[in-house]
Amino acid sequence: MTATPADIERYRRNLRDEVDGIALYRALAAAERDPHLREVFLRLAASEERHRDxxxxxxxxxxxxxxxxxxxxxxxxxxxxxxRFGTAAVSPIVARMESSAYTMYDDQPEAVAADLPRDERSHARLFRELARSTRSRPIDVDIARLEGRHRAGTGNALRAAVLGANDGLVSNLSLVMGVAGANPGRDVVLLAGLSGLLAGALSMALGEWISVRSSAEAFARQLEIERDELTLMPDEELEELVLIYRAKGLDEEEARATANRIMANRQKALDTLAREELGMSEDEAGNAWVAAITSFLTFSAGAIIPVLPWLIVGGVVGVAASAIASAVGLFGVGAAITLYTGRGILFSGARMLGFGLAASAITFGIGRLIGVSTGI
Structure with a gap:
């Protein structure tokens, strides 16, 4: 067999990475007190030893x-x-390392022939799960989530709506106050406010559309990979599920029974494996247009508040009315955030009010300085 200098260097680089992998997994096994997890790490070390060989x-x-x-x-x-601190402390770091190595063997024919890419994907999945799982969470809750019975879409959407309105309110209030500080006249302030609303809402909508669409496309591609692997290598996929459930604390018999139950239903198996890959199921990929429109509307709802008084009044009265209306909106947004933080309404509302008004005061002052220096 012949090999180029580049091939030899690649072999050595791969060898160095596998030596690191073996040492890391052995160290994790030595530090782990849970016998189930210790066995998982030792299995991973054995897999890396095969790669090294x-x-x-x-x-x-x-x-x-x-x-x-x-x-x-x-x-x-x-x-x-x-x-020193336990394997849970380093699992997120190892998860990032495994994610970066996710495709390292995809374009290496020797590795593909030995099925190394599938091993790397399996390792990445496992450490994603270890990184996001907590030791105090009951095991049946983790398994239920893996099997797709728990959904958090509604809470996430509500949180996104509150934060979107907050972004629109704070950013457009700062813009309106900055322009108003230069005192160019009501029409100019109104134009600036409406332009800021439209520009910000469109930018948010486009960004959300791209984000959700890209996520859905990545999920669809991964789903195809999982579907092919489920068809071509069902035994390997079964063992991967067993390994994941062993990592969660189930013994061998329970882990295998759970994995067999999932694998008996092809769609459930596909959904579970895809969830482990991307952290979501097919119905959680989201609709890009719904996300974009929702983002546009929530941002606009917040951004319109400081603009509304300028439709009626201007000058000092307009500044005061805009500040008062925005203050009410800021306090309301801060109060809504307590749904997620658990802090008191007065504390969260006052904090948001203080930050928002401070930002607007700064931009108003800058606008005033510019207006004075330019003679507006």
């Missing part, structure tokens, strides 16, 4: 020297942190 064999086949790599400084630090 592949690259060692490739280097020997082409007559290249096999380096004696040692674990990197980063891996040694993560191992120390795991021993």
């Amino acid at each position: 592949l690259w060692v064999a490739r280097l020997r086949e082409v007559g290249a020297e096999v380096p004696d790599f040692r674990p990197s400084f980063r891996v040694r630090i993560l191992g120390w942190l795991a021993r």
Whole structure:
């Protein structure tokens, strides 16, 4: 077998990464007190050892020297942190590392032939789950979420609506007050306020449309990958589910029974595997147009408040009326945020009121300085 210098360098780079992976998983296993999780980490280490052996064999086949790599400084630090603070403390970091390695083997024919890309995807899924799971959460709640019985879409939509209205109110209040500070006349302030409302709402809507659409397209692509793997490699997908449930604390028998129950229903299996991949199911991908329109309307609802008084009055009265109307709106938004924070209504409302009025006062002052210096 022949190999180019670039191939040999790639083999060595892969070998170094796998040595790090083995050391990391062994360190996590040594630090883990839960026997189920310890077994999961040891299985992952064994998987990485298979990967390591592949690259060692490739280097020997082409007559290249096999380096004696040692674990990197980063891996040694993560191992120390795991021993000192527990594996849960480093799981989010490892999850990001696994996500960055998600496609590292997709374009390497030797790795594809040995099914390494599927292993990397499995590792990434597992650590995403470990990173977002809490040890105090009952195991049956975690499994119910994995099986798609818990939905949080309504709460997230309400939260987005409140924050969208807050963005519109604070940003347009600052704009209106900044222009009003220069005292260019009611028509100019009104034009600026309406322009700011329209520009901000369109920008928010477009950004939301792109975000949701991109997420849906990524989900659709991943769904196709999962569907193919479920058809071509059902046994491997079953073992992946078993591994995930073992990581959650189930023993081997319970984990396998749960995985078998899910795999018995192809659609449920597909939904569960996709949820592990992207953290959502097919009905949670969202509608881009609904998201865009909702974003446009909620931003506009907040942004119109400081503009409304200028439809009727101007000058000092307009500034005062706009400030009062916005103050009421700011307090209301702050009070609504307590739905998520649990803080007192007076505290949250007053805090939002203070920040919003402070921002508007600053822009009003800047506008006044500009107006004086330019003679407006």
